Amino acid sequence: MSFIDTLKRSLGFDEERQESVTPDYANDILDNDFYISPEQPFYEIILIRPKSMDDMGYVFDQIVEENNPVIVDLGYLENEGHDSYQMAGEKIKILREEHKAEAILLSKCNDKNMIIITPSRVKIIKKE
Numbered sequence: 253m254s255f256i257d258t259l260k261r262s263l264g265f266d267e268e269r270q271e272s273v274t275p276d277y278a279n280d281i282l283d284n285d286f287y288i289s290p291e292q293p294f295y296e297i298i299l300i301r302p303k304s305m306d307d308m309g310y311v312f313d314q315i316v317e318e319n320n321p322v323i324v325d326l327g328y329l330e331n332e333g334h335d336s337y338q339m340a341g342e343k344i345k346i347l348r349e350e351h352k353a354e355a356i357l358l359s360k361c362n363d364k365n366m367i368i369i370t371p372s373r374v375k376i377i378k379k380e
Contacts, residue, residue, distance in 0.1 A: 301325040308343050317354055319371045326365040
């Protein structure tokens with residue numbers, strides 16, 4: 253009896269066979285490799301340079317709803333005006349406080365302000 257047959261029987265789909273577990277069956281299970289696939293098999297890492305608050309809304313949706321990490325370059329908003337840049341900072345603050353996202357500054361220079369923002373399910377490990 254295979255693992256699949258046992259699973260079907262335990263769920264009530266196959267009630268005809270009632271075989272006991274033998275040592276050979278137990279060894280067969282231990283010899284086979286079984287794995288459980290994660291709920292979300294991969295993450296898309298999005299790189300975006302927002303030019304409006306609509307773009308920041310997209311970033312927010314990707315982190316909260318899609319659980320995807322986002323690398324954000326806030327350099328454009330920083331150079332365009334204080335209000336947009338401040339509102340983007342407020343969105344990041346909401347992500348960190350209310351949704352437990354992580355935000356880490358990757359680089360800051362004249363025209364770039366790179367931040368990686370990850371949902372709570374994705375952990376960033378800093379190795380030195």
